[in-house]
Amino acid sequence: MATLKLTDVGKTYGGTIEVLRHINLDIKAGELIVFVGPSGCGKSTLLRMIAGLERITAGTLEIGGQVVNDVPPAQRGIAMVFQSYALYPHMTVRDNMAFALQIAKKSKPEIDTAVERAAKMLQLTPYLDRLPKALSGGQRQRVAIGRAIVRDPSVFLFDEPLSNLDAALRVATRIEIAQLKEQMPDRTMIYVTHDQVEAMTLASRIVVLANRGIAQVGSPLDLYERPNSEFVAQFIGSPAMNLVPGRITATGPRTTVTLEDGGSALSDVPSTEADMGLLVNVGLRPEDCMITEGQGVFTGTVALTEALGEVTLLHFEPQGEAPAFIAKLPGIHRNLRGRQVTLACDPDKVHLFHDGGSLLYR
Amino acid sequence: MATLKLTDVGKTYGGTIEVLRHINLDIKAGELIVFVGPSGCGKSTLLRMIAGLERITAGTLEIGGQVVNDVPPAQRGIAMVFQSYALYPHMTVRDNMAFALQIAKKSKPEIDTAVERAAKMLQLTPYLDRLPKALSGGQRQRVAIGRAIVRDPSVFLFDEPLSNLDAALRVATRIEIAQLKEQMPDRTMIYVTHDQVEAMTLASRIVVLANRGIAQVGSPLDLYERPNSEFVAQFIGSPAMNLVPGRITATGPRTTVTLEDGGSALSDVPSTEADMGLLVNVGLRPEDCMITEGQGVFTGTVALTEALGEVTLLHFEPQGEAPAFIAKLPGIHRNLRGRQVTLACDPDKVHLFHDGGSLLYR
Amino acid sequence: MHPAVQAVLTIVIGLGACIGYFWASNQLLDRVIFPARGANIARNIRRASMIRPWLFLFPAMFALGLYLAWPVLATLWLSLTDRDQGGAFVGLANYAQMSQDPKFWEAIRNNLLWLVVVPAASTAFGLLAAQLTDRIGWGNIAKSLIFMPMAISFVGASVIWKLVYDFRPVGQEQIGILNAIWTGLGGEPQTWLTMAPWNSFFLMAVLIWIQTGFAMVILSAALRGIPEETVEAAIVDGASPLQIFFRIKVPQIRSTIVVVWTTITLVVLKIFDIVLAMTNGQWETQVLANYMYDKMFRAFDWGVGSAAAMVIMLLVLPILVWNVVNVRRETR
Amino acid sequence: MDNIAGRKPALTWVVHLSVVVLVALWLLPTLGLLVSSFRTADQISNSGWWSAFSAQERQAPAIRLEGEEQQQGATYVIEGTLFPATDTTLTAWGTSSRAPQAYEPGQSVDLDDGWQLVVDDRGLFRLSAPQSFEGERLPRVFTTATTPPEFTLQNYGNVLSGSTSGAGVGQAFLNTLTVSIPATVIPILVAAFAAYALAWMEFPGRALLVAAVVGLLVVPLQLALIPLLQLHNDIGIGKGYLGVWLAHTGFGLPLAIYLLRNYMVGLPKDIIENARVDGATDFQVFVKIVLPLSFPALASFAIFQFLWTWNDLLVALVFLGTDDDRLVLTARLVNLMGSRGGQWEILATSAFVSIAVPLMVFFAMQKYLVRGLLAGSVK
Amino acid sequence: QMVFTPGEGDFNWQSYEEFAAEHDLSGETVNIFGPWRGDDQALVESVLAYFAEATGANVSYASSETYEQQIVIDAEAGSPPNIAILPQPGLIADLVSKGFVEPLGEETADWLRENYAAGDSWVSLGSFPGPEGDSQLYAFPYKIDVKSLVWYVPENFEDAGYEVPETLEDLKTLTETMAEEGETPWCIGLGSGGATGWPATDWVEDLMLRVQPPEVYDQWVSNEIAFDDPRVIEAIEEFGWFARNDAFVAGGAGAVATTDFRESPNGLFASPPQCYLHHQASFIPTFFPEGTELGLDADFFYMPAYEGRDLGKPVLGAGTLAFITKDSPGARAFIEFLQTPIAHEIWMAQSGFLTPFKGANADTYGSEPLRKQGEILLDATTFRFDGSDLMPGAVGAGSFWTGMVDYVGGASAEDVAAEIQRSWDANK
Numbered sequence A, B: 001m002a003t004l005k006l007t008d009v010g011k012t013y014g015g016t017i018e019v020l021r022h023i024n025l026d027i028k029a030g031e032l033i034v035f036v037g038p039s040g041c042g043k044s045t046l047l048r049m050i051a052g053l054e055r056i057t058a059g060t061l062e063i064g065g066q067v068v069n070d071v072p073p074a075q076r077g078i079a080m081v082f083q084s085y086a087l088y089p090h091m092t093v094r095d096n097m098a099f100a101l102q103i104a105k106k107s108k109p110e111i112d113t114a115v116e117r118a119a120k121m122l123q124l125t126p127y128l129d130r131l132p133k134a135l136s137g138g139q140r141q142r143v144a145i146g147r148a149i150v151r152d153p154s155v156f157l158f159d160e161p162l163s164n165l166d167a168a169l170r171v172a173t174r175i176e177i178a179q180l181k182e183q184m185p186d187r188t189m190i191y192v193t194h195d196q197v198e199a200m201t202l203a204s205r206i207v208v209l210a211n212r213g214i215a216q217v218g219s220p221l222d223l224y225e226r227p228n229s230e231f232v233a234q235f236i237g238s239p240a241m242n243l244v245p246g247r248i249t250a251t252g253p254r255t256t257v258t259l260e261d262g263g264s265a266l267s268d269v270p271s272t273e274a275d276m277g278l279l280v281n282v283g284l285r286p287e288d289c290m291i292t293e294g295q296g297v298f299t300g301t302v303a304l305t306e307a308l309g310e311v312t313l314l315h316f317e318p319q320g321e322a323p324a325f326i327a328k329l330p331g332i333h334r335n336l337r338g339r340q341v342t343l344a345c346d347p348d349k350v351h352l353f354h355d356g357g358s359l360l361y362r
Numbered sequence C: 001m002h003p004a005v006q007a008v009l010t011i012v013i014g015l016g017a018c019i020g021y022f023w024a025s026n027q028l029l030d031r032v033i034f035p036a037r038g039a040n041i042a043r044n045i046r047r048a049s050m051i052r053p054w055l056f057l058f059p060a061m062f063a064l065g066l067y068l069a070w071p072v073l074a075t076l077w078l079s080l081t082d083r084d085q086g087g088a089f090v091g092l093a094n095y096a097q098m099s100q101d102p103k104f105w106e107a108i109r110n111n112l113l114w115l116v117v118v119p120a121a122s123t124a125f126g127l128l129a130a131q132l133t134d135r136i137g138w139g140n141i142a143k144s145l146i147f148m149p150m151a152i153s154f155v156g157a158s159v160i161w162k163l164v165y166d167f168r169p170v171g172q173e174q175i176g177i178l179n180a181i182w183t184g185l186g187g188e189p190q191t192w193l194t195m196a197p198w199n200s201f202f203l204m205a206v207l208i209w210i211q212t213g214f215a216m217v218i219l220s221a222a223l224r225g226i227p228e229e230t231v232e233a234a235i236v237d238g239a240s241p242l243q244i245f246f247r248i249k250v251p252q253i254r255s256t257i258v259v260v261w262t263t264i265t266l267v268v269l270k271i272f273d274i275v276l277a278m279t280n281g282q283w284e285t286q287v288l289a290n291y292m293y294d295k296m297f298r299a300f301d302w303g304v305g306s307a308a309a310m311v312i313m314l315l316v317l318p319i320l321v322w323n324v325v326n327v328r329r330e331t332r
Numbered sequence D: 001m002d003n004i005a006g007r008k009p010a011l012t013w014v015v016h017l018s019v020v021v022l023v024a025l026w027l028l029p030t031l032g033l034l035v036s037s038f039r040t041a042d043q044i045s046n047s048g049w050w051s052a053f054s055a056q057e058r059q060a061p062a063i064r065l066e067g068e069e070q071q072q073g074a075t076y077v078i079e080g081t082l083f084p085a086t087d088t089t090l091t092a093w094g095t096s097s098r099a100p101q102a103y104e105p106g107q108s109v110d111l112d113d114g115w116q117l118v119v120d121d122r123g124l125f126r127l128s129a130p131q132s133f134e135g136e137r138l139p140r141v142f143t144t145a146t147t148p149p150e151f152t153l154q155n156y157g158n159v160l161s162g163s164t165s166g167a168g169v170g171q172a173f174l175n176t177l178t179v180s181i182p183a184t185v186i187p188i189l190v191a192a193f194a195a196y197a198l199a200w201m202e203f204p205g206r207a208l209l210v211a212a213v214v215g216l217l218v219v220p221l222q223l224a225l226i227p228l229l230q231l232h233n234d235i236g237i238g239k240g241y242l243g244v245w246l247a248h249t250g251f252g253l254p255l256a257i258y259l260l261r262n263y264m265v266g267l268p269k270d271i272i273e274n275a276r277v278d279g280a281t282d283f284q285v286f287v288k289i290v291l292p293l294s295f296p297a298l299a300s301f302a303i304f305q306f307l308w309t310w311n312d313l314l315v316a317l318v319f320l321g322t323d324d325d326r327l328v329l330t331a332r333l334v335n336l337m338g339s340r341g342g343q344w345e346i347l348a349t350s351a352f353v354s355i356a357v358p359l360m361v362f363f364a365m366q367k368y369l370v371r372g373l374l375a376g377s378v379k
Numbered sequence E: 001q002m003v004f005t006p007g008e009g010d011f012n013w014q015s016y017e018e019f020a021a022e023h024d025l026s027g028e029t030v031n032i033f034g035p036w037r038g039d040d041q042a043l044v045e046s047v048l049a050y051f052a053e054a055t056g057a058n059v060s061y062a063s064s065e066t067y068e069q070q071i072v073i074d075a076e077a078g079s080p081p082n083i084a085i086l087p088q089p090g091l092i093a094d095l096v097s098k099g100f101v102e103p104l105g106e107e108t109a110d111w112l113r114e115n116y117a118a119g120d121s122w123v124s125l126g127s128f129p130g131p132e133g134d135s136q137l138y139a140f141p142y143k144i145d146v147k148s149l150v151w152y153v154p155e156n157f158e159d160a161g162y163e164v165p166e167t168l169e170d171l172k173t174l175t176e177t178m179a180e181e182g183e184t185p186w187c188i189g190l191g192s193g194g195a196t197g198w199p200a201t202d203w204v205e206d207l208m209l210r211v212q213p214p215e216v217y218d219q220w221v222s223n224e225i226a227f228d229d230p231r232v233i234e235a236i237e238e239f240g241w242f243a244r245n246d247a248f249v250a251g252g253a254g255a256v257a258t259t260d261f262r263e264s265p266n267g268l269f270a271s272p273p274q275c276y277l278h279h280q281a282s283f284i285p286t287f288f289p290e291g292t293e294l295g296l297d298a299d300f301f302y303m304p305a306y307e308g309r310d311l312g313k314p315v316l317g318a319g320t321l322a323f324i325t326k327d328s329p330g331a332r333a334f335i336e337f338l339q340t341p342i343a344h345e346i347w348m349a350q351s352g353f354l355t356p357f358k359g360a361n362a363d364t365y366g367s368e369p370l371r372k373q374g375e376i377l378l379d380a381t382t383f384r385f386d387g388s389d390l391m392p393g394a395v396g397a398g399s400f401w402t403g404m405v406d407y408v409g410g411a412s413a414e415d416v417a418a419e420i421q422r423s424w425d426a427n428k
């Protein structure tokens, strides 16, 4: 039921180290917001400020319409799930989940009902009387989530909750979280991760943090399809989007860019006369490339192929200063190594960037 | 130049816990062998036996044609790269790399040359005088590799060398290892991993370990395309291959299987009359499925979709006891949730398994 | 009242009072003075959390202040006054007088020797014991036995070692094992505790004997903390066990070695019982703490005794500074 | 590690051997005392404790003959044995300090005044004379004899229930417990709160306080005795248990705070923050989370403090007083040794009586000790 | 537990009854702090039992290993016992000068003068300058040890044909004879843990009384003549004649400093004997082997004086003095109790107790040797208290001890004496 509103929020450590500034964000009730960004960009810090574990040094944070800058964590109606689970190691699963309610002096039957319900929801009932150390990683993670659920908060905060799990468990737990969200459509969730897949699959909106501020906010597919900067473009998607420098040689509803190595790319991005001759970077996602016999966007020698079964990665020899170009082709491609290959791309999947960042959508 | 030959090698801990048995393997000089297998199957143990860090309790190990069961590690001409890097934290990068040579009482100039050369090969030259803790994960990994290179061994052993790195670094370092291998074509490498992608991209041959023995040995694509058991089939590829039970209803160069839920699958796997009526599992890789309007192999209700950008995962509601079915479709598919979908598959990508394992290729 | 009942009762009351304080004072703060409700909730909570650390610290600070800091200050004051002159302030006269006393310099010399030898030897033996016992099946038993002297009081230890160093004149059967071995090897029986300057080392042996267990326990924990892989890497690199120990293991637990060293140093600075019981500082074995005791309770010279105490406190200054630096770094 | 291929087994033997030597070296002094506590005073002062296990031949101090006189015809006879208790074999004997080995066993010797003496190899003697021994000084016999190993529990009997100690040891035991238990628990409690504040609460001057604690670690407690006893007398506590507890608390606090703070700093921050999010106050966080999690450190400090209060003599004497009914065990045992210092057998035995409880505590709690120390100092 | 039933034996029960009639301290507690522990504690408590019985007071006796420090701490901190009993007059003087001790009054001094043999010397022993500087009686001597004794084994003497010497000249000749015969004459052990060295001070003091008149002894003890005065050095070297000659002492001179004084008499009883003579105070039989019967298996003779110097029969002694550290009727009554014969006789009748109290019945001495020692005490022409106990603590319980250790270790008497004098100067 809780909306969150961050207005010009900033964080400065020890008076000098500015970690975040001018963060403005409106979160509607029931959203699942994912924070992503490079390591050290302040994701955890922001989350912890929302939780009340870090003092907000600038701006205001409202939860449910009330400024909570000075409200202690317990009174903010939030629950947090830590990367390390932070289970109380000396308490059983049941006690771990009941702790917050006991502190709040809830009655015994009330506590029991809440715990049982959460345990059932997370399939933890058989483990209620175990100590955390007797649980597997995934189970522990579920306990941590259960502990949050029991408190019935209006906002859930997750800080990289899956990063300690191994690949298979991560997939399974991720799906559980998605289902959980569905069971509680009116609860707001904020989720920090640096895992692409998690961000893409879970988020109703993704907040990309970079360089002390917000780089872009949008739905996963928005960010994937319409990144508003080279940074976001390269950050979302794996392997990262290839950038090839070029110059605009034809404008209109579609834009033609002539590339440095002679190839040319046609993009659905519209442009105006004024853009003519502009130096731009052409962004091509590896998975959007196809081998073509005719004219293509990019031509290079394959330095290495990596066959992943369903897809094959082609690594091209870097040319001069340019970063390596990678293409991801469906299926299995043998014997491409050392061969010269030309790649083409759908015009509606060709991105254009100007000046190290801003997208050329108008 | 070293070949390795394992003859009936086995490992028993403490006289009772048998971890490996009857391992027979011939490794040619210059091969890059990858060991994969579920956690705890003995991959590390086998590697460590080759290194000499673990006593061989049965069978013989030959390196370069010589039985080395009782030769101490340092005299086997091997070098090992550990999962945790195992850098000496109190030594600079240079000293870390020089250590083995110093122990071997090599002359100072000789050591310097070797270190410089390795550092250059791995682009570590600027960091030679740093301590490991001042390096990033990827750089540390390179130092660990450099330390192996400096010793100029004939066999390199890698134990999950990339598992401590984050996703982006993992990709980069993986490629470096691949290139390294190319620079030293006559060195044998053995590589343990549980990462699919690494195994598929690096290996000249993959050894799948399971159940105390070798489940299958073969090139990556062999294993992907022709797994000889359900185990290998499900182990290679992610998400794992879907298995659907059915009964053979038509034999010949192509086999038709009628599935339990009524659908039927056509497979390029040949069969004989004798197979008629056999209960088999039909294996379908998620990435080989396509949505079809007509008759398909599998029909189900989509429980959840996960849009990963380039592909979308469809999770189907499990039916009865059967495990969940997953399909991976290229591109972005919205609004499939809750809909009933029928999937089809190329006959040459339909695998048939009988009796919990053996493949029906004859 | 039966003494046992009395004992139990006193124990219960003592503990109850202690727990009661913490509970009641926190209740008071949270419920009465700055209740976490009402309009001023945020302000109240912030204020309460500014006061609470001092609530937690108060009993400890009070006890430390009263039982240690205040006596130290009083001693500092005593060291600057003369009781025979009715407590008149005499400046550094006591220090001057002390510096005239050759026994004081002997104590300083010995103390410095102790400060070098005991921590070094205890740490070295502890390291050796830790390394060796970690590698054998009955290591834990061995560890327990080596640690055992920690449980023995200094007085008990002195008794034990007096028996070891016991001396009988030539011709009598030796009952001290050291002399028994020595004469068995063909030597003349020796009065170990009077052989300056070696006797100091015989006293140090007692403390080393006690402290090695402590060093061993901690260092063995540290050794176990060394990543096994670095050792294996060294094996693959061809290093011999000795090379592994000195070039791979020891450098990696350097910080623990420093901690052990420091802790033992603190013990050495206070060492008094052993010297008192075994030689009372005679035969050139005087140490500062015993010198202080001597001056205070035997010679009734409070001025010089206090001055000696101050010198002991002074010797710990480097360790103090090191700790401040450490905590600062830690909290940043 | 033991699995390394090609490792020389000789090396393992060297390790085992070195540990044996090391343990022997460390055990030997205590063992000497232990063995001595089972020997008589004479044995201790006449032969090394290591020879207690083997029969040994030596010249024993003179033994004066004694026994009931019997008249056999004209001769008066005293018969008896020189070694009533032990299975001793005599190899030579004499009656003069100048010639202690003059005679063979069984040899009959003429003494002055017509006295005759025979001593056989079991130490049986027969002294005969033509006149009564009444009022005469009987001769001494010097023996050279082989005595088998002999042990006694007499010393323990003396120490635990001797005439001068009597029920006192039991009472002293109780007194010591009354001193040690609160003197162990109170500082832990006080220190735990302080350590929590120093580790997890933000306030100005924290680093300095920690440093001060370290500085106080080194205060020689002798210099605090008089000012504190004076204080106790002034505020009316006087000498008593309260005083000892407070004194032990004061003296034990620095180490307790230092150890516990080091441990608590290492507790996972997340857990504590999570408890805060769950709505726990600092007091609740401390009591419900930090205290249970610090158990190993608490236990290891408890061992130290217990050993220290148990073994302490000085503080108890000064703050509890020397009254008989309040004497602690150490004081009681020290008193047993008598005004002019003791004899080895009492010394050894009482040392062992006082060591027994600490050793038991130590072996019982060793596990925690190691864990607590580990966490406290290795980071 | 009264060991002797009132009314039985040679005891002066009348004094007990009278004392009991005069005092009623029911309900009062008298704290007594003394140096006796172990077996001695049982003995002193047996005496205290009569006091308690007579007065109805609750008597609590305490002692401790570190009683000297303990009494200082208690006095300083303001919680002293009612009565303290200490063997160190020097320490008492310190306490008196700081005002911690109550004067006993002229009456008591007179009583001592009258009833103790050589009464004046006892009064002066117990008198100290108070905080105001005026000297008066503060401490009551009770339980005396005689130190001028030489212990030997009579039968060993008989076996070897030696005679008990009558003069110091004879004793030296005997020593030389023994050495010539290949025997070791003396057992000397100075070891005493932290107090190592003190037996040597007894030697030096005893010899001092035999080479110089008692006045010189007094001047020495009060430092009116310097410690390194030639007369003092002579006494030290006199001791050196015995102790620094390898042929004269068991184990050689090097063993002297480290042999424990408690173990050194064992040499007398060894087989063959390791020595024939042992100079030590009257308490030493405690440390003789178990079962040793005094008078039969071991005996003592008076440490003789030089015939040539004509200084009479000086006796060196030591003892404990009782004083009031916290005044109360009980404390006063206790001092009065010490003035009754029964307070002496009870202990005399057991062991280890000598008294110069003429009113105590010498027949009650528990053994012949005790009686003989009592006689030496009563017959003394000169009695002097152990000098090291009279010197300031830093000297008498410090540099004098260590100096003697250094001396037997080979340092010259001049150097040692000068060093001791320096420490004395430093403590003025």
Ligand SMILES: Nc1ncnc2c1ncn2[C@@H]1O[C@H](COP(=O)(O)OP(=O)(O)OP(=O)(O)O)[C@@H](O)[C@H]1O
Binding pocket: A013, A014, A017, A019, A037, A038, A039, A040, A041, A042, A043, A044, A045, A046, A194
């Ligand atoms: N107490 C602190 N004092 C000073 N700087 C700090 C403090 N805590 C964090 N920082 C800095 O703030 C920045 C943001 O940290 P934060 O933990 O929020 O990053 P993150 O985005 O969560 O990174 P990761 O993905 O690695 O978890 C980092 O550069 C970090 O160094």
Ligand SMILES: Nc1ncnc2c1ncn2[C@@H]1O[C@H](COP(=O)(O)OP(=O)(O)OP(=O)(O)O)[C@@H](O)[C@H]1O
Binding pocket: B013, B014, B017, B019, B037, B038, B039, B040, B041, B042, B043, B044, B045, B046, B194
């Ligand atoms: N010292 C040992 N004693 C007994 N069993 C052991 C020992 N070391 C390993 N094992 C067992 O041997 C099996 C194989 O271990 P190994 O480390 O080789 O597995 P792995 O395949 O490398 O697993 P992972 O992928 O988790 O690294 C495991 O089941 C493990 O429990």
Ligand SMILES: [Mg+2]
Binding pocket: A043, A044, A045
């Ligand atoms: Mg983070």
Ligand SMILES: [Mg+2]
Binding pocket: B043, B044, B045
């Ligand atoms: Mg492994």
